[in-house]
Amino acid sequence: MSTDLVLDGQVALVTGAAQGIGLAIAAGLRAAGAQVALVDVQEEMLNEAVESLGGQSDDVRGYLADLSLPEIAQSLPGRVADDFGQLDIAVNNAGRRGVYAFLDYPLADWERTFALNVTAPFLICREAAKIMVAQGGGGSLVNVTSVAADLAFGNRAAYNSSKAALVMLTKSIARELGVHGVRCNAVAPxxxxxxxxxxxxxDSPVTPVILDGTPMGHWGQPEDVAAPVVFLCTPAAKFITGAVIHADGGWTTGKGY
Ligand SMILES: NC(=O)c1ccc[n+]([C@@H]2O[C@H](COP(=O)([O-])OP(=O)(O)OC[C@H]3O[C@@H](n4cnc5c(N)ncnc54)[C@H](O)[C@@H]3O)[C@@H](O)[C@H]2O)c1
Known part of the structure; x- marks a missing residue:
């Protein structure tokens, strides 16, 4: 592997890392050489995830945290930097979605969704970037968005809107922090x-519709999202900021004919 694709000596924080895409991202960053802080709200699964990466050590630590609480999200980058001695990468992957028809959409679900999908990434990016700038600049922030930022899925007004907000947050951060060498990008599964x-x-009746609308004809696996996230964190991506990489099998190309 080119030295441009390794992360030796770097410290990465990954949210929602106990399972699914977040665990694959944590594993990918670790495989590329980074020390990794796994963050999640589910304790047992978090412990299992840490074990799957070799167990708690100088290179891998678990952080139990409910990121829908702003004070918890805000304190996280500092806790990780204190424990590892530095922070170079933050990946905001934790996310939730409520499913309600718009006319009945509960305010409480809207607020919970925005707290986790937008406010937590805002606070984590802000606090991580402060640390990166204080370290002398450089560093990579990656936000996991969704094709729901581009396509309005039914009964998911809060989820769709939160992911679109996260895309613009990503670009806004990239716009302001480029001068410090801090890059901010998104991957949209x-x-x-x-x-x-x-x-x-x-079981869903929409399954054939999804597959028909996806040029590659199949859905993805967590590793298919982790790979572009890891790439965006490496020196090979040093001139890429404010970008959104779609890992969607071509879904957002539109059907055409
Ligand atoms: N799976 C998909 O098809 C898909 C598609 C597009 C986008 N995404 C996005 O990818 C990301 C990961 O999705 P996934 O499918 O792996 O989800 P998942 O539900 O499998 O995993 C999400 C993780 O986040 C954790 N989490 C939830 N609430 C939390 C909180 N308050 N504080 C801390 N951690 C919390 C969960 O415990 C879980 O481990 C999400 O942002 C999701 O919106 C997923």
Missing amino acids: GIVETPLNSEYLR
Whole structure:
């Protein structure tokens, strides 16, 4: 592997890392040489995830945290930097979605969704970037968005809107922090088989519609999203900021004919 694609000596924080896409991202960053802080709200699964990466050590630590609480999200980058001695990468992957018809959409679900999908990434990016600038600049922030930022899925007004907001947050951060060498990018997954949706994918009437609308004809696996996230964190991506990479099998190309 080119030295441009390795992360030796770097410290990475990954949210929602106990399972699914977040665990694949943590594993990918670790495989590229980074020390990794796994963050999640589910304690047992978090411990299992840490074990799957070799167990708690100088290179891998678990952080139990409910990121929908702003004070918890805000304090996280500092805690990780204190424990590891530095922070070079932050990946905002934790996300939630509520499913309600718009006319009945509950305010509480809207607020919960924005707290986790937008406010937590805002606070984590802001605090991580302060640390990166204080370290002398450089560093990579990656936000996991969704094709829902481009396509309005039914009964998911908060999720769609939160992911679109996260895309613009990504670009706004890139716009301001380029001068410090701090890059901020997004990866937008299409349908990926994770605990969030695997049962739904098998039984849902929309499954054939998804597959028909995806030029590659199949949905993705967590590793298909982790790979572009890891790439964006490496020196090979040193001139890429404010970008959104779609890992969606071509779904957002539109159908055409
Ligand atoms: N799976 C897909 O098809 C798909 C498609 C597009 C975008 N995404 C996005 O990718 C990201 C990961 O999705 P996934 O499918 O792996 O989800 P998942 O539900 O399998 O995993 C999400 C993780 O986030 C953690 N989490 C939830 N609430 C949290 C909180 N308050 N604080 C800390 N951690 C919390 C969960 O415990 C879980 O481990 C999400 O942002 C999601 O919106 C997923």
